[in-house]
Amino acid sequence: MSGKSSKNKLVVPEAREAMDKFKMEAASEVGVDLKNGYNGDLTSREAGSVGGQMVKKMIESYEKNH
Numbered sequence: 001m002s003g004k005s006s007k008n009k010l011v012v013p014e015a016r017e018a019m020d021k022f023k024m025e026a027a028s029e030v031g032v033d034l035k036n037g038y039n040g041d042l043t044s045r046e047a048g049s050v051g052g053q054m055v056k057k058m059i060e061s062y063e064k065n066h
Contacts, residue, residue, distance in 0.1 A: 026053040 010016055020036075027034035030049040032042065039047075 022057075023050065023054060026050050026057060029053055
């Protein structure tokens with residue numbers, strides 16, 4: 001995948017910056033050193049921790065607002 005952009009597409013492309021910020025915050029909260037750009041050197045455990053934290057925060061936000 002050298003030099004190619006991610007195939008993940010957002011429904012609202014303008015939200016990319018907010019999603020990147022959200023991902024960096026989640027990574028910080030679980031102690032994963034996430035860099036801007038390529039992070040292919042992360043372990044599966046680290047990547048899963050970041051994704052899991054993002055889902056946890058989204059569920060908490062949903063529950064708070066409903």
